[in-house]
Amino acid sequence: MPEGPEVKRLAQRLGKVLVGKPLSSVAFSYKTLGSYDQELSSSEIELVDSRGKALLIRFECGKTIYSHNQLYGKWIVTRAGVEPKTGRTKRLVIRTPQHRAALYSASEIEVLDTSALLDHSFLRKLGPDALSEETHWREVAARLMESNFKNRSLGALLLDQSFVAGLGNYLRTEILHESCLHPDLRPKDLSQREIGKLARTILEITRLALKTAGVTNKPSRVKRLKRVGATRSRYRFSAFAREGQACYRCEEKIERLSVNSRRLYLCRICQPGRSRNAGGHS
Ligand SMILES: [Zn+2]
Numbered sequence: 001m002p003e004g005p006e007v008k009r010l011a012q013r014l015g016k017v018l019v020g021k022p023l024s025s026v027a028f029s030y031k032t033l034g035s036y037d038q039e040l041s042s043s044e045i046e047l048v049d050s051r052g053k054a055l056l057i058r059f060e061c062g063k064t065i066y067s068h069n070q071l072y073g074k075w076i077v078t079r080a081g082v083e084p085k086t087g088r089t090k091r092l093v094i095r096t097p098q099h100r101a102a103l104y105s106a107s108e109i110e111v112l113d114t115s116a117l118l119d120h121s122f123l124r125k126l127g128p129d130a131l132s133e134e135t136h137w138r139e140v141a142a143r144l145m146e147s148n149f150k151n152r153s154l155g156a157l158l159l160d161q162s163f164v165a166g167l168g169n170y171l172r173t174e175i176l177h178e179s180c181l182h183p184d185l186r187p188k189d190l191s192q193r194e195i196g197k198l199a200r201t202i203l204e205i206t207r208l209a210l211k212t213a214g215v216t217n218k219p220s221r222v223k224r225l226k227r228v229g230a231t232r233s234r235y236r237f238s239a240f241a242r243e244g245q246a247c248y249r250c251e252e253k254i255e256r257l258s259v260n261s262r263r264l265y266l267c268r269i270c271q272p273g274r275s276r277n278a279g280g281h282s
Contacts (some may be wrong), residue, residue: 004210005166029091053069054068067110127143140203144187173237173260
């Protein structure tokens with residue numbers, strides 16, 4: 001599933017071809033949404049943005065198209081008049097004189113009143129967005145110590161969109177590895193310093209992924225690895241999908257676990273578990 005940075009980049013890409021352009025048509029394939037075709041076609045798109053992993057297309061007429069791609073949804077942008085070859089089911093097509101932007105296979109699409117966005121059942125539950133400039137690491141640090149979050153394992157918390165919106169599976173591994181924290185630890189097990197470092201890392205790594213199109217390894221390491229001819233799949237992550245390879249910090253082999261039914265990668269030396277305070281590594 002695309003994570004916050006991928007959805008934000010998609011919003012930026014769609015925004016470039018749709019915002020402020022005259023619309024030739026907006027056409028839904030869902031019968032229930034077809035009644036909006038005309039109203040939206042005669043309006044103009046003001047903004048394409050993301051909230052966590054949801055995509056929001058805001059129209060001047062006061063409506064917003066909300067879509068959440070889940071596992072299978074995909075946007076395909078082509079020049080006007082070009083139908084991409086795909087076996088996917090078409091859900092929504094937005095046409096301008098220059099472009100055709102179409103959403104395929106999404107499992108959730110709704111048309112909402114922009115003024116009532118915050119009442120939406122999914123958006124209402126989202127925590128602060130890691131990619132919003134308004135989200136400060138101190139706010140994330142304070143949330144870590146709130147009663148509904150401080151007793152939960154970090155492995156679960158970092159996938160929970162009501163804690164911080166926009167995180168996902170590869171970001172979880174990368175954030176924990178960079179923060180030197182085991183997924184079984186809970187915020188209440190951490191020192192003040194670790195809480196601060198984790199909160200900053202959550203925002204830094206997610207924002208780095210937005211800037212680099214998903215490369216979350218340290219920029220200095222990426223530079224060094226590129227110099228010796230490493231491909232993107234070799235330099236992209238510091239721990240994710242690196243099972244059996246050496247940790248960049250300590251050279252221990254990276255291990256793969258399943259945490260909350262999703263794969264997670266860690267270094268047992270850099271990220272000791274709960275028994276760390278008793279002097280051992282778990
Ligand atoms: Zn290590």
